[in-house]
Amino acid sequence: MNLSDFLNQSCVTLSHSNQLSQLILSIAEAGKQIAALVAKGKLAGVSHHLDSINVQGEAQMQLDISSHDIFINCLAATKLVVGAVSEELASPHYFPDHLPDAPYLVCFDPLDGSSNVAFDGVVGSIFSILPAPPNAVRSEEMFLQQGVHQIAAGYVLYGPATMLVISVGAGTHAFTLDPDTQAFELTHPNLQIPAHYPEFAINASRQRYWETPMQQYIADCLAGEEGVRQCNFNMRWMASMVADVHRILMRGGVFLYPKDNQVIDRAGRLRLLYEVSPMSMLIEQAGGKASTGRASVLDLYPSQIHQRVPAILGSINEVDLIEQYHQR
Numbered sequence: 001m002n003l004s005d006f007l008n009q010s011c012v013t014l015s016h017s018n019q020l021s022q023l024i025l026s027i028a029e030a031g032k033q034i035a036a037l038v039a040k041g042k043l044a045g046v047s048h049h050l051d052s053i054n055v056q057g058e059a060q061m062q063l064d065i066s067s068h069d070i071f072i073n074c075l076a077a078t079k080l081v082v083g084a085v086s087e088e089l090a091s092p093h094y095f096p097d098h099l100p101d102a103p104y105l106v107c108f109d110p111l112d113g114s115s116n117v118a119f120d121g122v123v124g125s126i127f128s129i130l131p132a133p134p135n136a137v138r139s140e141e142m143f144l145q146q147g148v149h150q151i152a153a154g155y156v157l158y159g160p161a162t163m164l165v166i167s168v169g170a171g172t173h174a175f176t177l178d179p180d181t182q183a184f185e186l187t188h189p190n191l192q193i194p195a196h197y198p199e200f201a202i203n204a205s206r207q208r209y210w211e212t213p214m215q216q217y218i219a220d221c222l223a224g225e226e227g228v229r230q231c232n233f234n235m236r237w238m239a240s241m242v243a244d245v246h247r248i249l250m251r252g253g254v255f256l257y258p259k260d261n262q263v264i265d266r267a268g269r270l271r272l273l274y275e276v277s278p279m280s281m282l283i284e285q286a287g288g289k290a291s292t293g294r295a296s297v298l299d300l301y302p303s304q305i306h307q308r309v310p311a312i313l314g315s316i317n318e319v320d321l322i323e324q325y326h327q328r
């Protein structure tokens with residue numbers, strides 16, 4: 001089954017309009033265009049760094065901007081989107097030609113993990129689809145919705161294969177791009193994350209900045225079967241959220257980017273609206289759990305469009321245990 005047939009079937013069973021199908025197909029098209037750029041590597045002529053920095057204070061690559069522009073153009077063509085929040089823009093982008101009753105808002109990270117492009121690492125695009133409040137004034141406030149209100153979420157992974165992973169609220173499903181037909185084919189329906197898998201993903205070099213509960217949790221994992229966990233753990237860190245979360249969706253484990261104290265007022269590195277919230281929907285729709293360590297991610301009320309939050313995502317038993325460490 002290809003993506004279009006899957007969406008039409010889901011929209012029938014979920015009573016979503018076929019407008020949702022159209023929007024997700026447009027995002028899939030953006031993914032195919034970005035995949036083609038990424039696959040060309042330096043030959044695409046967009047791997048250089050620009051003098052500019054984004055609102056996050058991070059150096060921008062031309063590929064970041066090109067990917068952002070592809071997303072904006074594909075979203076604009078649907079006329080179904082009132083506005084979009086992008087990692088690459090300080091303020092929301094509003095679409096001048098949307099339909100009068102355009103039903104959607106989109107938050108997206110056009111190229112997450114882009115620092116990995118320099119050495120041909122796995123990168124991805126992440127998106128979140130929210131309802132556009134009817135007759136709302138165009139403002140940042142319209143995007144500040146709890147993650148539980150997401151209509152759909154997903155990512156495109158640019159790896160050895162190009163994959164699209166989505167949820168429209170009825171499970172999490174993975175599609176693989178067939179290079180010959182340029183169709184996304186359903187290859188992993190209804191992903192299920194095991195409740196426990198002894199593998200964690202964290203940037204261990206930041207250990208001295210973590211809060212005590214996270215330091216204790218990781219120390220107990222590292223103690224292995226002689227320690228309180230009585231289990232040997234493995235570690236993976238791709239430094240590309242899409243790649244790390246994809247592995248967890250495929251085999252379990254936990255992805256951790258905790259609050260750290262290097263930058264006191266910064267609640268971690270990852271952004272809520274277009275990284276942690278969409279990934280949390282995918283993880284929970286696959287039977288996993290998504291937490292800040294102290295609260296469910298999907299219940300958070302965003303305070304601003306580039307807000308950062310701690311991210312603890314993955315196998316439900318492990319995330320439950322990490323929350324217990326934070327309660328002690």
Ligand code: AFP
Nearest residue numbers: 112113114115116203239240241242
């Ligand atoms: P870049 O987009 O700057 O490569 O950052 C990627 C990312 O936002 C996320 O994809 C990774 O999980 C995380 O940052 C990696 O952070 P570290 O640089 O601390 O490993």
